[in-house]
Amino acid sequence: MKDLSPKQDQILDFLRSFIEEKDYPPSIRDIQEGCAISSTSVVDYNLRKLEDKGYIRRDREISRGIEILGARGRRARIVEIPVLGSIAAGQPIPVPTSDRFGNDTQDMVAVTEDMVRGKTNVFALRVKGTSMIEDLIDDGDIVFLEPARSAVDGDKVAVWLKDREEVTLKRIYHEGDRVRLQPANSTMQPIYTSAENVEIQGKFISSFRPSD
Amino acid sequence: MKDLSPKQDQILDFLRSFIEEKDYPPSIRDIQEGCAISSTSVVDYNLRKLEDKGYIRRDREISRGIEILGARGRRARIVEIPVLGSIAAGQPIPVPTSDRFGNDTQDMVAVTEDMVRGKTNVFALRVKGTSMIEDLIDDGDIVFLEPARSAVDGDKVAVWLKDREEVTLKRIYHEGDRVRLQPANSTMQPIYTSAENVEIQGKFISSFRPSD
DNA sequence: GTTCGGCGCGAACATGCGTTCGAAAGGCGC
DNA sequence: GCGCCTTTCGAACGCATGTTCGCGCCGAAC
Structure with missing residues (x-):
C-alpha cells in the first residue's frame, strides 16, 4: 500500500x-x-x-x-433523495410520488447514507418561514424526513392539515382527542386541531442549510 | 419516452x-x-x-x-468532501492534507455539488460547542467551508489562533490592528486578538445537522 | 381466414478483450 | 563485471461478448 x-x-x-x-x-x-x-x-x-x-x-x-478502490473507490454508500417541494408555505406538497423513476426532472440531492442514518425512502422538503427557528431550522433550510404515519409527543413531524390543505412542520403533541402543533417560535401560536384533521407525513431526521 | x-x-x-x-x-x-x-x-x-x-x-x-440515462442516470454531479476534524473544541485540526487520495481512512461525506455551490476544495468540520448557536449552528453540526485566507467583516470563518493553537468558528471583524472574533451566543464574550495571531482557514458555506 | 408488426428464440459469426509466454531491457547491490 | 528483481515488449491464444439472420409465436387489423 x-x-x-x-x-x-x-x-x-x-x-x-x-x-x-x-x-x-x-x-x-x-x-x-x-x-x-x-x-x-x-x-x-x-x-x-x-x-x-x-x-x-x-x-x-x-x-x-x-x-x-480506496479513497474514492471505497465509496460510501450514496443515496439520492427527492426534494418533493416546500413546507409550511401554504401550498400543498405533491404527494410522494411512486418513487421508482417516473420523477425525471425532480429535484434531487445526494448524500452519504450516514447523513440520513441509513433510513430508507427518505424524502426532503424546503422549509419556508421561521416557525421552527428555535429548533434551529431556518427559512430556506432543507429538512430530511422519513415516512411515518405516527409520532410520539415532541417529535418534529411534517403533517398534512386536511382542512387547510397544507403541509407544515411542527412539533406534535397529542392532547386527548385533539392535537397541538407547536411551532418553535415564541412569536407564533400553536395550532390546535382535531386528531382526524392531521395526517402525519414524515418524521424529521436531519437538516441542511444551503447558504449563509 | x-x-x-x-x-x-x-x-x-x-x-x-x-x-x-x-x-x-x-x-x-x-x-x-x-x-x-x-x-x-x-x-x-x-x-x-x-x-x-x-x-x-x-x-x-x-x-x-x-x-x-434519465432519472438516476443523469446523475447529478457528486462531490466528496473530507471531514477534517472538529472545530472550536480546543484541539487543532489536521492541516488540509494534499487531498489527492492519500487520505484513505478519512471521514468523507458526499453531497450534490449544488449543496456547496460548485465551490472547489471544500472541506468540512464538526462543530463542538454552542458558540454559534444564534447563527443556528449547533453542537454536532457539520459545517462546510471553502478555503480562504481573508474575509470581510461579519463573515463566519474558521480561524487558527496561533497563540492558543486551536481552530474556532466565529464571525470576524477587523478593528484597527486587532481582530474581534464574535461568537453568536449572548452568554459568550468575543475574542480580541492581534491580526497577526489569526490565520483564516476557510469561509462558511453551508451546514448540516445530522440528527435531531 | 390472411396479413402484418411486435416480440421471442437459437445458432452462427466476427471481434473485443483478458491472459499467457518467452525474451529483453533497465535498475541495484555485490 | 555478475546475479536478481522489476518492468517492458510483442505476439499469439482463447474465451467473452456484441451482432446478425432466419424462423417461429402471437394478437390486432383487415
Whole structure:
C-alpha cells in the first residue's frame, strides 16, 4: 500500500477520468491507448500491481471488470433523495410520488447514507418561514424526513392539515382527542386541531442549510 | 419516452442493481442470465428499444458499453468532501492534507455539488460547542467551508489562533490592528486578538445537522 | 381466414478483450 | 563485471461478448 510508479499513477488517473466520462471502466486496450503504452501485457502487469497494492479490484476473465478502490473507490454508500417541494408555505406538497423513476426532472440531492442514518425512502422538503427557528431550522433550510404515519409527543413531524390543505412542520403533541402543533417560535401560536384533521407525513431526521 | 414492456422494465431494474453492486455494467449475457431470458438477441432487441426510448445509452461494439440515462442516470454531479476534524473544541485540526487520495481512512461525506455551490476544495468540520448557536449552528453540526485566507467583516470563518493553537468558528471583524472574533451566543464574550495571531482557514458555506 | 408488426428464440459469426509466454531491457547491490 | 528483481515488449491464444439472420409465436387489423 505504498507509493506507485509513474506509470501506475498514470493508469490510475486514466481509470478515474475514463469512468467519470463514460460511466463504465476501460478495457485493457483502452488503457493501453490512453496511456500510450506499447503492449497490453504491460497494462496487465501494472494492473496486477495496483490490485496488489489495494488500489483497484479486478474481476478476472471479465471485460472491463475493474473497480477503483480506496479513497474514492471505497465509496460510501450514496443515496439520492427527492426534494418533493416546500413546507409550511401554504401550498400543498405533491404527494410522494411512486418513487421508482417516473420523477425525471425532480429535484434531487445526494448524500452519504450516514447523513440520513441509513433510513430508507427518505424524502426532503424546503422549509419556508421561521416557525421552527428555535429548533434551529431556518427559512430556506432543507429538512430530511422519513415516512411515518405516527409520532410520539415532541417529535418534529411534517403533517398534512386536511382542512387547510397544507403541509407544515411542527412539533406534535397529542392532547386527548385533539392535537397541538407547536411551532418553535415564541412569536407564533400553536395550532390546535382535531386528531382526524392531521395526517402525519414524515418524521424529521436531519437538516441542511444551503447558504449563509 | 413512454411506458415499457415488463421485460424492458425488468432489464432496466437489473441494470441498476448490477451496476450498483459491481460498479461496471453487465454484458448482454449477464443480463440474459439475470433476467432469465433465453437468447442474447432478445436482450439486444430490448436494449435497442430502451435506447430508442432514451432510458440508456449504448456504445456499440464495446463490451458492457451501457450507460443508464434519465432519472438516476443523469446523475447529478457528486462531490466528496473530507471531514477534517472538529472545530472550536480546543484541539487543532489536521492541516488540509494534499487531498489527492492519500487520505484513505478519512471521514468523507458526499453531497450534490449544488449543496456547496460548485465551490472547489471544500472541506468540512464538526462543530463542538454552542458558540454559534444564534447563527443556528449547533453542537454536532457539520459545517462546510471553502478555503480562504481573508474575509470581510461579519463573515463566519474558521480561524487558527496561533497563540492558543486551536481552530474556532466565529464571525470576524477587523478593528484597527486587532481582530474581534464574535461568537453568536449572548452568554459568550468575543475574542480580541492581534491580526497577526489569526490565520483564516476557510469561509462558511453551508451546514448540516445530522440528527435531531 | 390472411396479413402484418411486435416480440421471442437459437445458432452462427466476427471481434473485443483478458491472459499467457518467452525474451529483453533497465535498475541495484555485490 | 555478475546475479536478481522489476518492468517492458510483442505476439499469439482463447474465451467473452456484441451482432446478425432466419424462423417461429402471437394478437390486432383487415
